Amino acid sequence: MGQWLSISQIAGGVSSGKLKAVDLVEQSLKIITDKKEYDAIIATTEERALRRAQQVDAGEITGRLAGVPFIAKDNFLAFGAETTAASNILRGFNAPYQATAIEKLEAEGAICVAKANLDAFAHGTSTENSDFFTTKNPHDKTRVPGGSSGGSAAAVVLDMAPFALGTDTGGSIRQPASFSGCVGYKPTYGLVSRSGVVAMGSSLDVIGPLTRTVEDAALVLDVIAGRDDLDGTTIERDPAGYTKLDDSSLKGKKIGVVCEHMGEELDPKIIEIVNGAVKKLEDAGAEVTEIRLPSLPMALAAYYILCPAEVSSNLGRYDGQRFGYNFGEAKNMNDSYSKSRGRGFGKEAKRRIMIGTHVLSTGYYDAYYKQAQTVRTKLINECEEAFKQVDFLVGPVAPTTAFKIGENTGDPLKMYLGDVMTVGVNLIGNAAISLPAGEIEGLPVGIQLMAPQREDRKLLSLAKQAEEVLA
Amino acid sequence: MAKLTREDVLKLALLARLDLTDEEIEEFQGELSAILQYVEQLQSVEVDGLKPTNQVTGLINVTRPDEVKDYGYKPEKLLENVPEVKDNQIKVKRMLG
Numbered sequence: 001m002g003q004w005l006s007i008s009q010i011a012g013g014v015s016s017g018k019l020k021a022v023d024l025v026e027q028s029l030k031i032i033t034d035k036k037e038y039d040a041i042i043a044t045t046e047e048r049a050l051r052r053a054q055q056v057d058a059g060e061i062t063g064r065l066a067g068v069p070f071i072a073k074d075n076f077l078a079f080g081a082e083t084t085a086a087s088n089i090l091r092g093f094n095a096p097y098q099a100t101a102i103e104k105l106e107a108e109g110a111i112c113v114a115k116a117n118l119d120a121f122a123h124g125t126s127t128e129n130s131d132f133f134t135t136k137n138p139h140d141k142t143r144v145p146g147g148s149s150g151g152s153a154a155a156v157v158l159d160m161a162p163f164a165l166g167t168d169t170g171g172s173i174r175q176p177a178s179f180s181g182c183v184g185y186k187p188t189y190g191l192v193s194r195s196g197v198v199a200m201g202s203s204l205d206v207i208g209p210l211t212r213t214v215e216d217a218a219l220v221l222d223v224i225a226g227r228d229d230l231d232g233t234t235i236e237r238d239p240a241g242y243t244k245l246d247d248s249s250l251k252g253k254k255i256g257v258v259c260e261h262m263g264e265e266l267d268p269k270i271i272e273i274v275n276g277a278v279k280k281l282e283d284a285g286a287e288v289t290e291i292r293l294p295s296l297p298m299a300l301a302a303y304y305i306l307c308p309a310e311v312s313s314n315l316g317r318y319d320g321q322r323f324g325y326n327f328g329e330a331k332n333m334n335d336s337y338s339k340s341r342g343r344g345f346g347k348e349a350k351r352r353i354m355i356g357t358h359v360l361s362t363g364y365y366d367a368y369y370k371q372a373q374t375v376r377t378k379l380i381n382e383c384e385e386a387f388k389q390v391d392f393l394v395g396p397v398a399p400t401t402a403f404k405i406g407e408n409t410g411d412p413l414k415m416y417l418g419d420v421m422t423v424g425v426n427l428i429g430n431a432a433i434s435l436p437a438g439e440i441e442g443l444p445v446g447i448q449l450m451a452p453q454r455e456d457r458k459l460l461s462l463a464k465q466a467e468e469v470l471a
Numbered sequence: 472m473a474k475l476t477r478e479d480v481l482k483l484a485l486l487a488r489l490d491l492t493d494e495e496i497e498e499f500q501g502e503l504s505a506i507l508q509y510v511e512q513l514q515s516v517e518v519d520g521l522k523p524t525n526q527v528t529g530l531i532n533v534t535r536p537d538e539v540k541d542y543g544y545k546p547e548k549l550l551e552n553v554p555e556v557k558d559n560q561i562k563v564k565r566m567l568g
Contacts, residue, residue: 096548190528203526232533233526301510312487319488321563326554334488336564342490350489354480354503357487359510367514373523375516380524413505429527453528 003031003159007068007216010162011109014056014067021056021067021111025049028069028113032160038136040145040154041071044114045080052111063108065223070105071155071164073148074115075122075198078102085198086130087120089318089325089344099196100231101165101207101224108223116151116164120346121315122172122200124148125418128409129348136405138180139443143402146176152210153180163211163220167197169204170303171397171422174434177210178397178446181436183467184210185217185460188453189429190235192221193228201310202233204303204426214435214464218242221456238457246461250469251285253462256390260296261421266399270445273438274396277447277470281394284469291386291393295379296424302379303423304416305359305372312356315349351412376427383428384452392462393450396421397434401443421448431456433463437470473508475500 004010013019029049032041049069056067072078075085077095084090102112119129127135127150135150137143138157145154149166153176156164166173168186177184185208192207199205209220219242226237257278262271282288320326320340327343330336345353359368386393398421408415425432430453434446449466451459480500484491491499546559555562 093552096544096552097542188528190530229535233528233530235528235530295516298513298516301513304506305510305513320554322561323552324554330564333564333566337488338484338490341488345489347495350491350495351499351502351506353487353489354483354499355506357483358475358479358503358507361483361486368510370523371513371516371518372510373525374518374521375513376524377521378516378518380527381521412502413509416506416509427527 004162004212006213007065007162007219010068011064011066015062019067021053022050024067025053025069025111025113028161031158032114035158035160038138038141038154038158039133040116040135040151040158040160041114042074042084042086042117042132042151043081045078045112048080049111049113056109056111061109064219065105066109068110069113069161070110071114071116071152071161072102072112073118073152073164073166075118075167076102076165077196078112078115080112081115083115085121086118086132087346087349088131091325093323095196097196100193100228102196104224113161114155116149116155118151119148119348121198121349122148122167122169123311123348123352125171125175125415126403126408127151128405129346131346134405137402140402143404143443144179146179146402148172149210150176150180153177153182153184156182156210156212163209163216166208166210167200168206168208168426169200170307170419170426173208173210174422174432174446174448175398175419177434178444179402181444182210182212183214183217183436184208184434184446185221186425186432187221187225187456188235188431190233191225191237191456193231193234195228195230199314201307202314203310204307214460214467217433218245218460221460235454238454240457242457242460245457245464247464249285250281250465253286253392254390255281255286255288255392255394256291256386257288258296258393258395259290259292261395265420266396267401269440270396270399270401273440273445274394274447277437278394280469281466284465289390291390293379293382293386295375295382298375299379299424299427300417300420302372302375302427303419304355305368306376306427308352308356309360309369310356311352312360315353318344320344348412379424380428383430387452391451392459395448397446397448398422401440401445425450429453431459433459435463435466435470473504473511475504475507
């Protein structure tokens with residue numbers, strides 16, 4: 001990383017005429033071509049991107065992100081290339097409209113240059129569930145970049161663009177940020193409109209940026225946050241915005257270390273890095289205490305009931321009739337549905353649809369789904385209590401560093417267990433960020449900072465200070 | 472309870488409209504059983520007096536004025552992604568019989 005100026009510097013340069021948007025887009029496309037072997041990108045939007053860059057250079061498009069290239073995870077509907085969600089069933093799909101997040105970025109002059117790889121439909125933690133190819137970790141090509149926003153994280157670390165968009169349902173922004181070595185921001189649930197984003201688990205999904213710095217993440221969030229008529233779950237943005245970060249010292253900030261996430265399932269070297277980071281925050285004046293969330297160890301089990309349940313419902317629309325892959329030859333409508341879905345979906349999508357169908361079916365609903373939703377309440381209550389004692393929570397992002405490609409693919413449950421430190425935040429709906437905190441044998445390790453719902457500005461302020469202290 | 476039979480897998484596949492290969496049926500029988508066994512630990516959690524959470528931000532009945540808005544999506548454009556179109560309509564297989 002390091003070929004790009006900060007996002008505000010790039011936009012400032014373009015706005016004042018010192019930088020040309022066309023040069024920036026060409027630079028971005030060149031790096032994408034030069035680093036093709038990492039398989040971070042599914043498709044570029046070259047033609048449209050260059051056309052928009054010319055419009056920016058001609059002064060027809062202006063804004064706070066004028067001429068800034070970015071990459072969108074391929075589950076965002078965007079013009080200029082197909083939207084596939086890295087799935088065979090959506091191959092060939094051309095978005096008839098764009099996601100609100102893309103529209104908002106474009107309205108400020110940003111330019112989408114490419115679509116990044118992901119686990120198909122965002123189901124996974126390594127991009128190995130992509131129906132197309134596996135993205136390689138920027139630090140070691142034999143390892144995964146994390147997932148599901150693995151293409152977005154790798155693209156940012158490989159300097160393909162100053163920032164990328166991702167989605168986070170159970171950690172899909174934070175975990176690849178940790179594995180690949182960049183900043184990954186998961187906003188409060190509802191803060192960013194999901195209109196035009198391929199839905200996974202609708203009570204959990206959020207959109208957020210992957211960037212090189214906290215300042216860049218704050219600026220992108222500031223542009224995409226807020227109410228949207230096209231997404232009824234959106235909440236009001238902070239009237240103060242997200243770019244005026246509180247730059248007072250860490251003195252007196254109360255930070256709680258989440259005990260349940262510092263246990264033996266964690267690589268001891270990661271515990272060392274988290275403890276080291278916490279010590280640095282303490283040395284800079286933060287008041288550190290230990291916090292217990294007794295229901296947190298149950299979060300993963302609750303997540304792997306609720307997420308597949310919502311997935312099975314959201315993927316019901318892929319019926320092969322209105323869009324997407326159609327098998328062709330079929331006896332009747334049901335046969336056409338079953339064959340199109342059976343051939344079109346990859347294994348992980350099918351697994352999640354089947355689990356979801358099971359936990360929602362008559363006779364099992366109360367024992368699985370309702371119980372999981374009630375455990376969710378318990379976890380939310382415990383978290384509320386915790387935030388009465390401390391301003392922020394801190395912990396690891398993932399139990400390991402980036403694992404080898406193929407290491408976990410034979411055991412879906414083992415793959416799921418890697419989400420143990422991130423899913424709690426999605427069940428609760430609060431804000432969280434993954435920040436680079438160190439390295440183990442050349443592989444990046446992130447720490448996770450968490451704040452209550454709607455405290456995104458406070459969290460970004462803390463993260464900016466933490467970034468300086470940890471550097 | 473968590474051990475799924477081959478018939479259980481076939482029933483779920485039917486409900487979910489997924490035509491599976493024999494290999495997939497066998498594979499899923501083991502994998503889904505393992506996942507269900509793992510999530511069943513949840514049933515031991517004490518939740519007396521608590522209500523289930525369906526959404527987390529407390530929004531209730533978000534409404535908008537009932538007005539027609541033109542987003543400029545032309546029917547031809549929307550039909551471009553349809554596998555089979557006839558007379559400007561989506562053509563599907565026989566529904567009954």
